Amino acid sequence: MSNVLEVQSLHVDFHLHGGYVQAVQDVSFHIKEGETLGLVGESGCGKSVTSLALVRLLSKTARVTGKVLYKGRDLLQVSGPELRRVRGGEVSMIFQEPMTSLNPVYKIGAQISEALRLHDKVSPRAAFARSLEMLRKVGIARPEEIMHAYPHQLSGGMRQRVMIAIAMVCSPSLLIADEPTTALDVTIQAQILELMKMLSQDFGTSVLLITHDLGVVAETCDRVAVMYAGNIVEQGNVEDIFASPEHPYTQGLLKAIPKIDSVVKERLQPIEGTVPTPARMPAGCRFAPRCALVQPGCRLERPSLYTVGDEHVARCFLHDRKEVAQ
Amino acid sequence: MLKYTLRRIIEAIPTVLGVTLLSFVLIHIVPGSPVRILLGNHYTPYRAELLSRTLGLNKPLPVQYFTWLGNLLHGNFGYSYTYDKPVVSLMLQALPHTIIIVVVAVLAAHVFAVFLGSVQAYFENTKFDQIVTVINYFFYSMPTFWLAVLLIIFFSIDLNWFPSGGIVNTQLASPSFGDWAKHLVLPIAALFLVSVAGWARYMRSSMREALLQDYVRTARMKGAKEFRVIFVHALRNSILPLITLLGLSLPALLSGALFVEEVFNYPGMGLLYWDAVNSRDYPIIMGITVFVGLVTVIGNLIADLLYGLIDPRIQYT
Ligand SMILES: Nc1ncnc2c1ncn2[C@@H]1O[C@H](COP(=O)(O)OP(=O)(O)OP(=O)(O)O)[C@@H](O)[C@H]1O
Ligand SMILES: [Mg+2]
Numbered sequence: 001m002s003n004v005l006e007v008q009s010l011h012v013d014f015h016l017h018g019g020y021v022q023a024v025q026d027v028s029f030h031i032k033e034g035e036t037l038g039l040v041g042e043s044g045c046g047k048s049v050t051s052l053a054l055v056r057l058l059s060k061t062a063r064v065t066g067k068v069l070y071k072g073r074d075l076l077q078v079s080g081p082e083l084r085r086v087r088g089g090e091v092s093m094i095f096q097e098p099m100t101s102l103n104p105v106y107k108i109g110a111q112i113s114e115a116l117r118l119h120d121k122v123s124p125r126a127a128f129a130r131s132l133e134m135l136r137k138v139g140i141a142r143p144e145e146i147m148h149a150y151p152h153q154l155s156g157g158m159r160q161r162v163m164i165a166i167a168m169v170c171s172p173s174l175l176i177a178d179e180p181t182t183a184l185d186v187t188i189q190a191q192i193l194e195l196m197k198m199l200s201q202d203f204g205t206s207v208l209l210i211t212h213d214l215g216v217v218a219e220t221c222d223r224v225a226v227m228y229a230g231n232i233v234e235q236g237n238v239e240d241i242f243a244s245p246e247h248p249y250t251q252g253l254l255k256a257i258p259k260i261d262s263v264v265k266e267r268l269q270p271i272e273g274t275v276p277t278p279a280r281m282p283a284g285c286r287f288a289p290r291c292a293l294v295q296p297g298c299r300l301e302r303p304s305l306y307t308v309g310d311e312h313v314a315r316c317f318l319h320d321r322k323e324v325a326q
Numbered sequence: 327m328l329k330y331t332l333r334r335i336i337e338a339i340p341t342v343l344g345v346t347l348l349s350f351v352l353i354h355i356v357p358g359s360p361v362r363i364l365l366g367n368h369y370t371p372y373r374a375e376l377l378s379r380t381l382g383l384n385k386p387l388p389v390q391y392f393t394w395l396g397n398l399l400h401g402n403f404g405y406s407y408t409y410d411k412p413v414v415s416l417m418l419q420a421l422p423h424t425i426i427i428v429v430v431a432v433l434a435a436h437v438f439a440v441f442l443g444s445v446q447a448y449f450e451n452t453k454f455d456q457i458v459t460v461i462n463y464f465f466y467s468m469p470t471f472w473l474a475v476l477l478i479i480f481f482s483i484d485l486n487w488f489p490s491g492g493i494v495n496t497q498l499a500s501p502s503f504g505d506w507a508k509h510l511v512l513p514i515a516a517l518f519l520v521s522v523a524g525w526a527r528y529m530r531s532s533m534r535e536a537l538l539q540d541y542v543r544t545a546r547m548k549g550a551k552e553f554r555v556i557f558v559h560a561l562r563n564s565i566l567p568l569i570t571l572l573g574l575s576l577p578a579l580l581s582g583a584l585f586v587e588e589v590f591n592y593p594g595m596g597l598l599y600w601d602a603v604n605s606r607d608y609p610i611i612m613g614i615t616v617f618v619g620l621v622t623v624i625g626n627l628i629a630d631l632l633y634g635l636i637d638p639r640i641q642y643t
Contacts, residue, residue, distance in 0.1 A: 104638070118550060166544070
């Protein structure tokens with residue numbers, strides 16, 4: 001199977017107070033056709049920055065280097081018109097904040113049809129019909145009415161469904177969903193995830209699902225990349241990562257998930273400490289200050305990604321006798 | 327919405343009355359009496375007494391005010407002291423001249439300021455933005471009458487492109503439309519320039535804010551061009567504060583028109599007011615005060631209604 005997206009050594013620096021701070025460093029991953037890749041990590045580790053960098057949606061203060069190969073074309077190099085053809089048409093995105101992501105002064109119908117009309121030559125009437133159809137597909141009751149509603153008349157869950165309709169209306173090959181359920185009620189979260197799963201299967205869309213919830217990853221993803229402080233620290237198939245996490249950070253994250261089916265009520269063990277901000281990165285391994293298994297060498301040098309299994313890599317000196325991954 | 331409009335108008339009545347009272351008190355505090363000015367060289371105490379009596383100026387001030395108010399409620403603005411004509415007919419004569427320069431200047435300035443401020447916000451902190459900001463400050467801080475004088479010096483005296491005052495060339499037997507239009511250019515330009523500067527600054531900050539919003543990112547994600555992102559998605563949101571400003575700025579513009587009309591000797595409401603103040607022609611001063619009060623109320627009302635049209639979150643009840 002070929003790769004829809006291949007990210008090679010992505011770096012993002014922000015121009016700040018006359019200097020640069022590194023938000024994302026040497027991030028590489030790929031997504032195969034029809035596959036869902038989870039990108040997990042604590043708040044502030046650079047998930048949103050990574051996802052926005054892929055389609056060049058970061059502010060002008062960001063400096064992005066590396067390669068973002070979408071079906072072989074480097075999105076960081078393509079011209080403006082070509083980038084706009086890809087955005088929305090082939091690569092779509094859903095954001096973390098459904099409450100503010102829709103334009104408050106335009107009707108829902110207009111906002112969905114706009115996405116269509118920017119890419120396909122369709123009449124206003126046909127665009128309206130297809131938008132209505134899309135609203136129905138994202139499970140909105142009374143779609144005819146909602147077409148004429150304004151965003152402020154909708155709940156958060158409805159707005160996120162509308163965002164999904166906007167993102168999927170052109171049947172993109174890749175959907176980037178940046179914590180699409182974080183802002184929603186728990187009961188709505190499951191419905192939205194189910195909807196995304198169903199639509200991406202129907203449309204054959206590959207998904208990059210960003211989340212800080214490993215439970216969500218277990219249910220929806222094929223593979224997972226774990227991010228910590230701007231780096232990917234572990235990557236592999238979901239089963240492998242859950243069965244044998246090789247990086248102390250991943251191990252810590254897994255210990256922090258509540259197990260509903262466990263007989264004995266285990267105490268959750270959150271990882272001590274906080275994610276370092278880009279301006280105050282530790283010199284060696286970025287996780288060293290919080291790591292239970294830290295060695296003196298960890299604070300001096302930064303580990304590479306080592307191959308720890310089939311399609312499974314980890315950025316930790318515990319595995320430094322193994323091969324360095326590409 | 328009709329109910330809302332009516333309620334707003336009724337609520338405004340006390341404000342307008344308050345303004346007339348204030349204005350009445352102020353014109354009587356200012357030294358100088360209309361009688362003295364009207365009589366000029368023919369002044370004698372006897373004649374002054376007689377004229378005071380005819381004009382009703384010998385009565386106590388509260389009586390004068392309530393007499394005036396009573397007449398106003400019957401739609402009677404009174405008689406001008408100096409022109410010997412009803413105030414209403416003088417105002418109606420001057421009004422179209424003021425309306426044309428104010429309306430053209432307001433509309434042109436608004437459209438241009440919205441465009442300029444948006445582009446400035448988009449190119450925030452570039453050389454372009456900095457240069458435009460400096461130019462804006464220059465016009466913003468310049469007194470209106472001084473700007474009007476400068477325009478006359480450059481375009482009328484030095485270049486001789488436009489006439490320096492009036493509304494038609496009195497030397498011509500039958501002044502043409504073109505001649506009239508030529509007389510409008512400099513007064514409109516003066517009002518335009520002083521308005522654009524302030525509004526463009528508001529627009530710049532409002533658009534700056536809008537461009538940082540999440541829905542702008544959504545528009546880009548859909549594949550919209552930058553032009554569309556700015557002028558379709560961000561504009562409609564960022565223009566809202568400017569509409570309120572438009573309502574508030576109408577009276578300010580009328581006072582701007584006052585200086586401009588005076589400098590250009592342009593026979594509009596401003597010049598009428600100016601002359602009335604100089605000759606202490608109380609009925610005209612009070613009449614124009616009522617008019618400006620009404621314009622302010624109506625301006626704000628129109629702004630609020632427009633706001634509701636543009637922002638679907640606003641409901642009028
Ligand atoms: N425009 C910017 N300028 C400077 N620093 C930024 C900018 N945007 C993000 N950052 C920094 O980059 C780091 C990563 O932020 P990012 O938003 O990607 O985190 P995240 O993993 O998405 O977190 P969350 O789960 O809270 O959404 C943060 O430390 C943040 O402060
Ligand atoms: Mg985020």
